[in-house]
Amino acid sequence: MIVLEDKCFSPHVAMAQRDHIRLDWRMPYRTVERVRPVAWTCICRATVYELCQGGGQAFIRRTVQLDGAPEARETPRWLVNIPKDQG
Numbered sequence: 001m002i003v004l005e006d007k008c009f010s011p012h013v014a015m016a017q018r019d020h021i022r023l024d025w026r027m028p029y030r031t032v033e034r035v036r037p038v039a040w041t042c043i044c045r046a047t048v049y050e051l052c053q054g055g056g057q058a059f060i061r062r063t064v065q066l067d068g069a070p071e072a073r074e075t076p077r078w079l080v081n082i083p084k085d086q087g
């Protein structure tokens with residue numbers, strides 16, 4: 001569930017739903033494929049989520065914006081059907 005608020009251009013993560021599933025967050029997986037975010041949550045929050053796609057796969061990246069270096073984690077990848085011109 002996603003909520004849009006005034007003054008923000010991207011959605012915020014809402015409270016967990018009753019039927020939610022817990023995601024498995026892992027250290028970022030280095031890949032040679034081109035990966036690009038296709039959707040993301042608002043950067044006004046400390047934690048930003050991006051839906052990333054590339055090489056016929058998709059995953060969610062979570063970045064916690066700390067004072068020092070941002071801390072990134074990613075979900076396991078799943079296969080997606082992407083039109084050839086967008087893959």
Ligand SMILES: [Zn+2]
Nearest residue numbers: 008042044045
């Ligand atoms: Zn915001």
